[in-house]
Amino acid sequence: MNSEDASQQPFSVCVYCASGPVDKWFLELAGEVGTEIGRRGWQLVSGGGNISMMGAVARAARATGARTVGVIPKVLVHLEIADVEADELVVTDTLREREQIMEDRADAFIALPGGIGTLEEVFETWTAGYLGIHKKPVVLLDPQGHYDGLLNWLEEIQGRGFVSQRALDRLLIRTDVESALDACMP
Template identity: 65%
Template sequence: MTAASGYAVCVYCSASTTDPEHVRLAARVGTEIARRGWRLVSGGGHVSMMGAVATAARAGGAHTLGVIPKHLVHQEVADVDSDELVVTDTMRQRKQVMEERADAFLTLPGGIGTLEEFFETWTGGYLGEHGKPVVLLDADGFYGGLLDWIATLRDRGFVTAAALDRVVVAPDLPSAFAALEPAPV
């Protein structure tokens, strides 16, 4: 799929941090998605990093799709400004819609919900459920401890080289967006 026909990037990130540096990072991601003419798929919240990425993407002219389970509509303050807001019954349905509607996945700093989404997407790609790019943005070494642990799992034979090859760890935004680029047709 080309950018002109609606290439969509799903961004996983925090809906709870108030750290201004991380919120600015999310806004830069939204701005870059819009600059490239891509679409944004997000968790449908209007708070923290999740809100910042969607607001910045819309400000740049990107189409935004927010997907939120009904029990989080008030907690994450549903992004009613989304071009399309899908309210699901469960978190599992949320992730399914996000995966179906995205052409690539970018994980920014976040907590256990972000990690759960990242691992499920990475695992799905490794198991052949999808062939979409999976990118982890390790901004300022945020995921250093996790990556060290994964290296230990590899060294102990719990994670294969093929599984590791299924995810791109990017140290900065330019390399993350290079890894997200749609394949030429």
């Protein structure tokens, strides 16, 4: 893609979230995020699954006019039921390739409540930003305290010198959808 093509692309937000069973409330949260992405005229980049929160955010984004890009490794195409309704579905050979494409295609990142896969994606993206590999916002949307234990632990190890305040400042914590998406803007 040449720079002219890149300048014509809508602002893209990568959303990390659960792809496994979750309560209805979390599906509604994912839907709200997708709706707000579409309302703002942005593009969604996601993990390419059509189930759980990942599917909910993509369906809601499309329903409000957003272009959606799903990025999924071959091994997960059937396990996570690939989002064949995505405007663009990228199938990768590896998980690492998936994450690199998602990072490259996004202008900002939002992590919703999730499990170890979500945490791995957040930590990799957050670390890359802290190291200066990218300058893209990394937002943790946590309206119900899903990540409280993690955030308390990070503060604890910061006090012991394992995490700098500068690193902590790179992770933007928000508790509502609108302010989380507002924080995505550079």
